[in-house]
Amino acid sequence: MNNVDSIDLVECDMPSMGALSQAPEVVLSMQGIDKRFAGVPALSNANLALKAGEVHAIIGQNGAGKSTLIKVLNGAHKLDEGEIHFLGEAVSYASPHHAQMAGISTIFQEVNLIAYRSVTENICLGHEPKRFGMVDWRKAHAHARETLARFGLELDVEQPLGSFNIAIQQLVAIARAVALDAKVVIMDEPTSSLDEKEKAVLFRVIKELKSSGVAILYVSHHLDELFQICDQITVMRDGKTVEQKPISAMSKLDMVAAMLGKDPAEIAKGGATNFAATGQVSDEVLFSVAHLKGAAGLKDVSFDLYKSEILGLAGLLGAGRSEVARAIFGLDHEMKSGKMHLSGQPVDFNHPSRAIAAGFGFCSEDRKEDGIIPQLSVRENLTLVLLPRIAKYGLIDEAKERQLVDEFIRHLGIKTASMEQPISQLSGGNQQKVLLARWLVTNPNILILDEPTRGIDVGAKGEIQALIRRLADDGLTVLMISSEFEELVEGADRVIVLQDGHSIQELANEQLTENAIMKAIAQ
Amino acid sequence: MNSHQGEMKGDKQMNTSVLEERSKVPATLSARALSQVKNNGALWAFFLLLLINILITPNFLQIQTLYVNLTQVATVAIVAIGMTLVIASGGIDLSVGALMALAGTIAPMIFLSDFAASWPALGLVLAIVVAIAVAGLAGLFNGYLISVYKIQPIIATLILFISGRGIAQVLTNGELQTFDNPSFEFIGTGRILGVPVQAIITIVLALSIAWVIKRSIYGRFLLAVGGNEKAAELAGVPAKKIKMLTYMICGLLAGIAGLISTAINSASDANQTGQLMELDAISAAIVGGVLLTGGKAPILGAVLGAAIIQLVGYTLLANGVHDAVAMVAKAVIIIVAVYLQQVKGAK
Numbered sequence: 021m022n023n024v025d026s027i028d029l030v031e032c033d034m035p036s037m038g039a040l041s042q043a044p045e046v047v048l049s050m051q052g053i054d055k056r057f058a059g060v061p062a063l064s065n066a067n068l069a070l071k072a073g074e075v076h077a078i079i080g081q082n083g084a085g086k087s088t089l090i091k092v093l094n095g096a097h098k099l100d101e102g103e104i105h106f107l108g109e110a111v112s113y114a115s116p117h118h119a120q121m122a123g124i125s126t127i128f129q130e131v132n133l134i135a136y137r138s139v140t141e142n143i144c145l146g147h148e149p150k151r152f153g154m155v156d157w158r159k160a161h162a163h164a165r166e167t168l169a170r171f172g173l174e175l176d177v178e179q180p181l182g183s184f185n186i187a188i189q190q191l192v193a194i195a196r197a198v199a200l201d202a203k204v205v206i207m208d209e210p211t212s213s214l215d216e217k218e219k220a221v222l223f224r225v226i227k228e229l230k231s232s233g234v235a236i237l238y239v240s241h242h243l244d245e246l247f248q249i250c251d252q253i254t255v256m257r258d259g260k261t262v263e264q265k266p267i268s269a270m271s272k273l274d275m276v277a278a279m280l281g282k283d284p285a286e287i288a289k290g291g292a293t294n295f296a297a298t299g300q301v302s303d304e305v306l307f308s309v310a311h312l313k314g315a316a317g318l319k320d321v322s323f324d325l326y327k328s329e330i331l332g333l334a335g336l337l338g339a340g341r342s343e344v345a346r347a348i349f350g351l352d353h354e355m356k357s358g359k360m361h362l363s364g365q366p367v368d369f370n371h372p373s374r375a376i377a378a379g380f381g382f383c384s385e386d387r388k389e390d391g392i393i394p395q396l397s398v399r400e401n402l403t404l405v406l407l408p409r410i411a412k413y414g415l416i417d418e419a420k421e422r423q424l425v426d427e428f429i430r431h432l433g434i435k436t437a438s439m440e441q442p443i444s445q446l447s448g449g450n451q452q453k454v455l456l457a458r459w460l461v462t463n464p465n466i467l468i469l470d471e472p473t474r475g476i477d478v479g480a481k482g483e484i485q486a487l488i489r490r491l492a493d494d495g496l497t498v499l500m501i502s503s504e505f506e507e508l509v510e511g512a513d514r515v516i517v518l519q520d521g522h523s524i525q526e527l528a529n530e531q532l533t534e535n536a537i538m539k540a541i542a543q
Numbered sequence: 544m545n546s547h548q549g550e551m552k553g554d555k556q557m558n559t560s561v562l563e564e565r566s567k568v569p570a571t572l573s574a575r576a577l578s579q580v581k582n583n584g585a586l587w588a589f590f591l592l593l594l595i596n597i598l599i600t601p602n603f604l605q606i607q608t609l610y611v612n613l614t615q616v617a618t619v620a621i622v623a624i625g626m627t628l629v630i631a632s633g634g635i636d637l638s639v640g641a642l643m644a645l646a647g648t649i650a651p652m653i654f655l656s657d658f659a660a661s662w663p664a665l666g667l668v669l670a671i672v673v674a675i676a677v678a679g680l681a682g683l684f685n686g687y688l689i690s691v692y693k694i695q696p697i698i699a700t701l702i703l704f705i706s707g708r709g710i711a712q713v714l715t716n717g718e719l720q721t722f723d724n725p726s727f728e729f730i731g732t733g734r735i736l737g738v739p740v741q742a743i744i745t746i747v748l749a750l751s752i753a754w755v756i757k758r759s760i761y762g763r764f765l766l767a768v769g770g771n772e773k774a775a776e777l778a779g780v781p782a783k784k785i786k787m788l789t790y791m792i793c794g795l796l797a798g799i800a801g802l803i804s805t806a807i808n809s810a811s812d813a814n815q816t817g818q819l820m821e822l823d824a825i826s827a828a829i830v831g832g833v834l835l836t837g838g839k840a841p842i843l844g845a846v847l848g849a850a851i852i853q854l855v856g857y858t859l860l861a862n863g864v865h866d867a868v869a870m871v872a873k874a875v876i877i878i879v880a881v882y883l884q885q886v887k888g889a890k
Contacts, residue, residue, distance in 0.1 A: 351777070371779075371781075372776060373780075375779075382777065389773060390771070390773035390777050392771065392774060393766070393767050393770035393771045393838065395766065395770040396766060396770055396838070400766070404767055404778045407760050407763060407764070411759075411760050414761060416759065416760060416763065418758070
């Protein structure tokens with residue numbers, strides 16, 4: 021695998037070097053970068069070469085190592101192995117601030133400027149023009165206006181930054197980078213919160229930066245926009261930089277295939293595998309969603325959920341998978357529109373407790389963020405949803421509680437010293453089992469599972485997958501979100517493919533293959 | 544649901560992990576002693592203080608000493624219980640001192656009124672009930688601002704911290720209300736079987752609230768909201784209601800403490816009652832082992848924390864150390880308590 025990749029690299033580098041006879045200098049290179057977190061490799065032998073005046077995209081699946089690579093570059097993380105050369109010198113920065121002062125600026129997803137200070141202060145912070153030891157505000161404002169004018173922006177620079185929308189704030193962040201004479205600007209998902217018009221302005225700014233010789237490192241999940249502005253693509257997978265090519269040499273299908281480590285030719289053929297859905301789906305629609313629209317890029321999603329089937333939701337990050345689940349479950353309620361029917365009756369939950377009462381369960385994607393209560397024990401975590409049903413006059417029936425917890429610890433094979441152990445001391449797989457048990461103990465009709473096997477070891481993963489299958493066979497209806505196409509193909513009876521907040525395709529039976537999912541995503 | 548295979552597997556896995564657990568238990572005696580002190584730091588500190596006092600403080604082992612200390616600690620302990628609940632929910636309440644003043648002002652206004660002169664028993668009951676209820680409503684107001692309008696607790700409770708005492712002063716025109724009402728003063732100075740009534744109230748409140756936290760849905764939901772509000776909400780926990788209820792309970796307890804404080808003095812001074820109580824209560828809660836990040840509610844710990852701070856103050860005073868030094872000592876206790884928490888958290 022590795023060998024093939026390195027050959028790829030050489031092959032595609034040669035022509036591009038030749039084509040650019042007046043080859044622009046490499047301003048930044050990263051070689052053989054290794055980075056481990058608690059012994060687990062996040063980057064292994066990652067390489068990157070960035071030339072002046074190019075827009076260089078880094079793409080890869082969630083967890084491929086894109087963010088870590090950037091953080092190693094700008095000094096947020098210390099690298100374990102490897103070298104970074106900037107303008108011909110070996111460098112290592114103690115923090116993103118140091119990197120910025122040296123000429124490598126990072127524009128983060130969430131703008132990290134000071135919202136309640138003026139635009140001028142944000143642009144000039146740390147290098148204000150001084151006069152007699154005091155800030156020369158007239159000069160500072162003029163400097164800020166001048167910098168923004170380069171991007172065709174005219175703002176009242178004395179206004180607090182927070183009074184402008186997020187797109188403008190992002191442009192101010194870029195302006196600050198330019199004001200600091202950046203040679204390299206790193207942009208992490210810069211378009212994630214921008215609308216089409218704002219995006220156009222950003223792209224114009226990027227082109228302007230490019231023409232002035234700044235190198236731009238561009239991380240995005242939106243493959244379409246790369247074709248508008250990027251020159252080079254580096255693909256990352258499992259912490260390695262597996263491919264580097266000029267964008268002119270790649271199609272969207274090539275990118276998806278490289279991100280997933282599959283052969284594009286095979287995907288294009290499609291449907292030629294042995295996998296086939298096994299589930300016998302009933303023809304009773306238990307729950308349906310029509311034209312669901314809501315928070316964070318959820319635009320138009322419709323599907324039917326049949327009784328006791330496992331329905332998969334596929335799509336790249338940002339396609340709106342988790343948002344669908346949250347919207348169904350009564351979260352982010354204020355931004356929602358669309359119709360939902362449960363057993364033919366219209367439903368609309370405004371709080372998870374309503375969804376729970378209607379027989380739903382929702383095991384969320386991020387165990388730490390909105391799953392476990394770290395200070396509480398396994399027992400207390402497991403019965404959190406069930407509690408009102410085993411209580412009388414507000415008092416918990418502790419005997420009943422212990423009995424049920426004991427039953428589920430055995431039933432799911434949860435490895436814990438006792439039910440009183442704090443859940444935070446369990447392994448990821450066992451925490452996930454406790455969270456599954458939290459819902460199963462309430463005996464739900466419909467269980468929504470968002471990435472049920474993410475971040476847990478292989479053994480626990482197999483156990484959880486088998487459990488889900490067994491539950492569905494016993495009559496539970498499951499809506500399963502997963503980034504792993506293999507898991508969807510093998511686990512789900514049908515799969516709905518989401519792209520950019522829309523449900524674009526339904527796959528079932530012999531059509532349901534990993535390649536078919538990839539093809540749909542790359543459409 | 545129960546498959547036999549699953550049971551066997553579960554058993555086997557449990558056994559191995561129990562074994563692992565055992566091997567982790569500190570082997571040496573000193574290590575075990577150290578972990579004992581770390582886990583029950585407050586209790587050991589309390590015993591140590593008692594021992595030091597028995598050795599150096601003159602006349603320490605006298606019933607009078609106990610009464611003096613009980614009298615002084617009761618109000619702090621009661622407010623610290625409420626503060627512990629609020630901190631466990633992930634918040635803070637700065638208004639408790641002001642709510643004490645408010646309740647302490649309203650009660651005498653009622654039992655000194657013309658109505659109470661003609662119906663003394665009813666007047667007294669009304670005085671107590673209304674005063675505590677007003678403090679509870681004020682707490683509910685805090686909870687409403689915090690949970691519905693998402694105002695940061697420190698800011699939301701600052702509103703009543705400032706205005707609560709102001710309202711109390713307006714009600715009395717800023718004047719001291721003195722009274723001679725033996726029935727009411729019984730709360731502050733009375734004894735049942737030789738035990739001060741306020742100590743009994745404190746112990747009854749502490750035990751019953753500790754029991755409620757352990758046994759009730761409310762208690763579990765409170766810890767869940769404080770531990771991880773997003774997760775709790777997703778599990779169907781009515782986080783807003785839980786928070787409102789918690790601030791209300793904190794207000795009610797402050798009201799009770801306000802009445803006791805007023806009864807002890809046979810006078811209500813809107814300007815003085817509960818002065819700096821918010822800081823004493825927070826200190827006691829911290830020394831008692833509450834996590835400032837929420838999710839733990841050591842009720843009896845809070846009472847113990849109040850007792851420790853009280854005892855340190857008494858020790859220094861009884862041995863002729865200046866009052867100002869005693870304040871520094873209090874600060875040192877808090878630093879030690881927070882340090883021990885950090886050590887525990889880092890494990």
